[in-house]
Amino acid sequence: AQSHEHDSHPAEPKSTARDSKDHTTMDHGGMDHSRMDHSQHETAVRQEPRTPIPPITAADRAAAEPPVHGHTHGNHTVGYLLFDRLEAWNDDDEGQAWEAQGWLGNDDHKLWLRSEGEREEGRTSHADVELLYGRPIARWWDLVAGVRHDFAPGADRSHAAIGVIGTVPYKFEVEATGYLDASGRMSARIEAEYELLLTNRLILQPTIEAEWHARNDRGRGIGAGVSAAETGLRLRYEFTRKFAPYVGLVHERSFGGTADLRREDDEAARDTRVVAGVRFWF
Numbered sequence: 001a002q003s004h005e006h007d008s009h010p011a012e013p014k015s016t017a018r019d020s021k022d023h024t025t026m027d028h029g030g031m032d033h034s035r036m037d038h039s040q041h042e043t044a045v046r047q048e049p050r051t052p053i054p055p056i057t058a059a060d061r062a063a064a065e066p067p068v069h070g071h072t073h074g075n076h077t078v079g080y081l082l083f084d085r086l087e088a089w090n091d092d093d094e095g096q097a098w099e100a101q102g103w104l105g106n107d108d109h110k111l112w113l114r115s116e117g118e119r120e121e122g123r124t125s126h127a128d129v130e131l132l133y134g135r136p137i138a139r140w141w142d143l144v145a146g147v148r149h150d151f152a153p154g155a156d157r158s159h160a161a162i163g164v165i166g167t168v169p170y171k172f173e174v175e176a177t178g179y180l181d182a183s184g185r186m187s188a189r190i191e192a193e194y195e196l197l198l199t200n201r202l203i204l205q206p207t208i209e210a211e212w213h214a215r216n217d218r219g220r221g222i223g224a225g226v227s228a229a230e231t232g233l234r235l236r237y238e239f240t241r242k243f244a245p246y247v248g249l250v251h252e253r254s255f256g257g258t259a260d261l262r263r264e265d266d267e268a269a270r271d272t273r274v275v276a277g278v279r280f281w282f
Helices: 001-010 017-023 039-048 056-064 257-266
Strands: 076-089 094-105 110-120 123-138 141-152 158-170 173-183 187-192 202-213 225-237 243-254 270-281
Touching: 001 243, 076 243, 094 202, 110 141, 123 158, 141 173, 243 257
Parallel strands: none
Antiparallel strands: 076 094, 076 270, 094 110, 110 123, 123 141, 141 158, 158 173, 173 187, 187 202, 202 225, 225 243, 243 270
């Protein structure tokens, strides 16, 4: 009986290391493939990429950054004009203000146009326009140089101008410019703003602007040092990307000699007002 049992089930030869690695030498004749579970193997084959996915580089992240105002892509000549503020108020007195900037050019060369001013009680308290040539000096930063012309207060006056325009970390947009007039008076202006998206259409925009003068200019009611600063908080609703009405709160304050000169002229050294206006670009 034992010999018959061994005859019906002959002993299998021992497998060698080569046979275990060579799949073609394996005998699958006695396997029941209908009962084998191939789901995990097939899933692994489907999920395994044909080629390895390369790691994300700093250049990939930079290419995914959305463009900001003031930058183009390529050497095509394009233009942009933004009226960032076109507003009015009627608190203690009636007034209007504007701030606009635009450029024409490409990634390497830009011609900038900037203007801002205010009117109070039917007269222009200050107004200026700047024409600047810009060249990129770093990513998101342009060096600009040109001229500024003041229409008010006082007699017309022109200045040589040089400065930078760009975006600092956390997406603060900054403009910093120094000026020199024909009489050797030096001054500077810096402005920063930020856009906080509350929804896709509702945007809160804080701003701050400050001016500095190297020496007194009594004819224009300006004292040496930091002469004035203005902070604003405006909430706008974008019906379209190009058109947005807004309301806001603006606080303006004079310092040092400028504040003293304003008091001598029976003017307040500080003022807070509620404004309403519209922002648009094309």
